[in-house]
Amino acid sequence: MRRLLSLGALSLALPVFVSIPASAQPQQQVGTVLIAHGGDERWNSQVLDVARSAKTGGPVLVSFLMGPAAEKHRFQDAVDSLARLGISDVAVVPMLVSSHSGHYDQIRYLTGEIDSLGETMMHHLHMAGIERPRAAVRLHLAAALDSSPQLGRILAERARASVEASDLSTRAVFIIGHGPNDAEDYARWMAALRPVGDSVRAHTGARSVVIELVRDDAPPLVRREAVARIRELIALQHDLTRSDVIVVPILIADGYVSRVKLPKDLAGLPIAYRPSGLLPHAAMTEWLESRVRTAIADGLAALNP
Numbered sequence: 001m002r003r004l005l006s007l008g009a010l011s012l013a014l015p016v017f018v019s020i021p022a023s024a025q026p027q028q029q030v031g032t033v034l035i036a037h038g039g040d041e042r043w044n045s046q047v048l049d050v051a052r053s054a055k056t057g058g059p060v061l062v063s064f065l066m067g068p069a070a071e072k073h074r075f076q077d078a079v080d081s082l083a084r085l086g087i088s089d090v091a092v093v094p095m096l097v098s099s100h101s102g103h104y105d106q107i108r109y110l111t112g113e114i115d116s117l118g119e120t121m122m123h124h125l126h127m128a129g130i131e132r133p134r135a136a137v138r139l140h141l142a143a144a145l146d147s148s149p150q151l152g153r154i155l156a157e158r159a160r161a162s163v164e165a166s167d168l169s170t171r172a173v174f175i176i177g178h179g180p181n182d183a184e185d186y187a188r189w190m191a192a193l194r195p196v197g198d199s200v201r202a203h204t205g206a207r208s209v210v211i212e213l214v215r216d217d218a219p220p221l222v223r224r225e226a227v228a229r230i231r232e233l234i235a236l237q238h239d240l241t242r243s244d245v246i247v248v249p250i251l252i253a254d255g256y257v258s259r260v261k262l263p264k265d266l267a268g269l270p271i272a273y274r275p276s277g278l279l280p281h282a283a284m285t286e287w288l289e290s291r292v293r294t295a296i297a298d299g300l301a302a303l304n305p
Contacts, residue, residue: 029089030058031082031137032292035075035107036095036252038064043253046279047095053285056292058087063130065103070128075110076135083135090137091295093288096144097250100188101180104144111139140299142291146192150283150290151250152199157281158248159204162274168246172208172237173200174271176230176262177250179213181222189213193250206246208237214265216257227265234269244272253277 032054036047044064051060061078064070082090094107102121109117110125110132117125125131133139145151159173160166175197180186193211201209210233215226237245247266249258258275266273278284 029087030056030091030292030296031085031087031089032056032058032060032091032093032288033063033075033078033082034060034093034095034288035063035065037103038067038070038073039253039255040067041069043067043255044069046253046277049280050095050285050288053282054288054292056091056289059085060288064128065106065130066124066128070130074128074130076131076133079133079137079139080135083133083137088137089140089296089299091140091142091292091299093142093291093295094144095252095284095288097146097177097252098180098185098189098192099144099146100185100192101144108141111141113141138299138303140295142295145278145287147195148287148290149199150287151278152196153203154278154281154283155196155248155250156200156203158274158276159200159206159246161276162246162248162272163244168204168206170241171206171243171246172210172241173204173206173246173248174230174234174237175200175209175211175248175250176266177211177213178257179215179218179226181215181218186213186215196250207241210237211250214262216261230265231269234266234271238270244270247271247273249275249277251277253279 034051038044048062051062054060061081062073063075063078064073079090092111094104096104105117106121106125108114155175179189197209197211212230212233214230215223234245249262251258254275254277258277
């Protein structure tokens with residue numbers, strides 16, 4: 001039986017991993033830390049909901065890298081809590097769009113997969129008091145969303161909901177993501193997301209599906225050029241279909257980027273747009289469960305080749 005360790009309704013005033021009965025013993029020696037970027041209270045609550053609903057065969061704890069709740073949801077505290085339960089193998093699942101980003105590198109550093117980290121990313125960890133755990137457990141790092149089948153399904157549903165239609169055969173869909181600063185990481189993001197675009201087209205039957213990244217944290221000139229390219233591509237899709245282009249953001253949850261920055265970037269274009277994130281959606285829980293199974297299986301296989 002899976003248990004999520006919490007206080008009450010998992011208020012953000014307290015971390016989800018602080019209330020642990022002294023006599024608690026896991027039925028299986030597997031635990032999970034779901035680690036996300038972090039945002040405002042509403043953003044964080046949707047991540048906590050995924051942790052509550054996941055059935056992984058053990059406790060699921062949550063950690064945030066940034067934002068108001070990061071200091072109270074530190075990675076090392078979550079791992080220590082699992083260790084006190086006698087758990088020896090911990091799946092670390094990054095709720096991130098891509099495995100090729102500075103935030104994913106932070107998690108690679110925290111799990112010991114790499115031994116150094118860029119100054120900016122390390123500074124962000126230090127600001128929240130986040131450091132490598134000292135507990136004697138095995139950490140098994142999972143992949144981010146990347147090309148997961150759940151991602152394509154969610155984006156397809158968001159596209160249909162944007163125009164309240166099931167038949168998109170005459171429509172174009174544009175999927176807009178955040179994206180990294182580095183050119184090589186940009187290429188890796190796109191390589192992973194192209195199959196997602198194929199999945200969205202298969203699920204929706206849309207005439208055109210295009211994915212591009214806004215490079216939101218890149219230097220201003222790089223970001224401006226990314227936005228200009230996105231606007232040009234949307235205009236071409238509109239010329240093809242003569243209908244408003246359905247624009248779907250590929251973000252974990254809706255927030256400032258989806259509600260303020262992207263609408264400003266896309267102002268004046270012939271689009272149908274809703275600032276919906278991937279959360280809430282039951283497929284995100286399915287994705288978490290799948291990532292836990294794979295991470296633990298791969299980790300244990302590596303220990304016993």
